[in-house]
Amino acid sequence: MSAFLTLRTPMLDRECLIEAIEATGLRRADIEVHARARALTGYQSGMQAEIVLRKQVTGDRYNDVGFRRTPTGYVAILSDDHPRFGRAWLADVQVAYDAAWTRKQARLAEAERQRLEEERRQLVEAQRVAIHAKAKAMGYRVKETRVGETVRLALVRRTY
Amino acid sequence: MALNLARTLSRSAANGPGERFVVWVQGCPLACPGCWNADTWSFGRRHVVQEDALVEEILATDGIEGVTFSGGEPFMQARALARVAARVRAAGLSVFVFTGYAREELTGRHAELLAHTDVLVSGRYREELRVAGLPWRGSTNQQVDFLTNRYGPEAMGGGAEVEILLGPQGATVTGFPVEIGQLLPC
Numbered sequence: 001m002s003a004f005l006t007l008r009t010p011m012l013d014r015e016c017l018i019e020a021i022e023a024t025g026l027r028r029a030d031i032e033v034h035a036r037a038r039a040l041t042g043y044q045s046g047m048q049a050e051i052v053l054r055k056q057v058t059g060d061r062y063n064d065v066g067f068r069r070t071p072t073g074y075v076a077i078l079s080d081d082h083p084r085f086g087r088a089w090l091a092d093v094q095v096a097y098d099a100a101w102t103r104k105q106a107r108l109a110e111a112e113r114q115r116l117e118e119e120r121r122q123l124v125e126a127q128r129v130a131i132h133a134k135a136k137a138m139g140y141r142v143k144e145t146r147v148g149e150t151v152r153l154a155l156v157r158r159t160y
Numbered sequence: 161m162a163l164n165l166a167r168t169l170s171r172s173a174a175n176g177p178g179e180r181f182v183v184w185v186q187g188c189p190l191a192c193p194g195c196w197n198a199d200t201w202s203f204g205r206r207h208v209v210q211e212d213a214l215v216e217e218i219l220a221t222d223g224i225e226g227v228t229f230s231g232g233e234p235f236m237q238a239r240a241l242a243r244v245a246a247r248v249r250a251a252g253l254s255v256f257v258f259t260g261y262a263r264e265e266l267t268g269r270h271a272e273l274l275a276h277t278d279v280l281v282s283g284r285y286r287e288e289l290r291v292a293g294l295p296w297r298g299s300t301n302q303q304v305d306f307l308t309n310r311y312g313p314e315a316m317g318g319g320a321e322v323e324i325l326l327g328p329q330g331a332t333v334t335g336f337p338v339e340i341g342q343l344l345p346c
Contacts, residue, residue, distance in 0.1 A: 153324040156320050
């Protein structure tokens with residue numbers, strides 16, 4: 001076999017990396033994902049990776065392809081001379097990773113926005129219920145109206 | 161003509177008769193102890209609004225029967241408010257003014273705003289004379305004057321004494337609240 005390349009990438013997120021690999025035309029079932037690094041076949045130096053494409057995917061004549069998790073991101077382990085899973089493919093993975101990461105950031109931001117909004121709604125509802133109870137105990141009648149997101153509670157002194 | 165405002169509320173039922181657009185002006189020299197709106201005492205620039213813009217905003221608000229000027233001390237900006245009052249009254253709205261001055265103190269330059277006022281509530285807020293449930297007044301020494309025929313004493317009944325708005329910006333209380341802590345849970 002030929003020499004191999006180890007390319008450091010800024011890919012930090014496993015979910016996005018898997019999504020990016022799939023985006024290059026592979027099925028999810030083609031991608032082995034392990035919590036602990038597993039040995040890659042075809043290399044002489046005992047290379048290991050957590051995300052692996054086996055020979056069944058890369059081809060019998062070629063090495064496995066792997067992505068090894070490191071503190072600074074996933075590192076790609078692949079053969080430079082592979083006609084499909086070489087440097088050009090890795091560039092495609094990186095482009096797809098960037099897109100997946102952007103989508104994930106948007107999802108997280110939206111989820112956080114919704115969480116905060118729900119928290120605020122619950123607070124308003126708790127205040128509304130408490131004010132109704134307190135106002136009633138203090139002899140007020142409460143007229144409630146809503147304008148957009150704002151609840152308006154008008155407290156009118158009961159005269160009966 | 162420019163006005164220095166503390167805030168506005170486009171719709172309130174606790175600041176005079178019916179649904180009203182409320183304008184709290186910025187700046188008051190009276191500094192009544194116990195005032196609810198001590199943040200409006202300073203004469204520093206806060207929200208400077210042109211008369212035209214304020215009138216447009218008021219007239220664009222559906223379903224109100226009038227405008228209320230509060231503060232701060234409305235008569236410290238009497239001329240500009242008089243111009244706003246004249247224009248909104250011409251459009252059929254009523255004008256209600258809360259002032260900390262006693263009626264007899266309102267002379268000279270104040271007359272222009274008085275001339276466009278339907279209801280005037282006047283007098284210093286005196287904490288020791290605070291009584292809950294007084295329509296439109298914070299303390300018993302304050303006086304309600306109906307300066308035109310538009311409203312009479314019957315208008316003082318049945319309105320909201322306190323109003324609480326719960327929204328994205330938090331909780332706001334307006335009107336004549338009892339101890340706010342008694343009403344708001346936090």
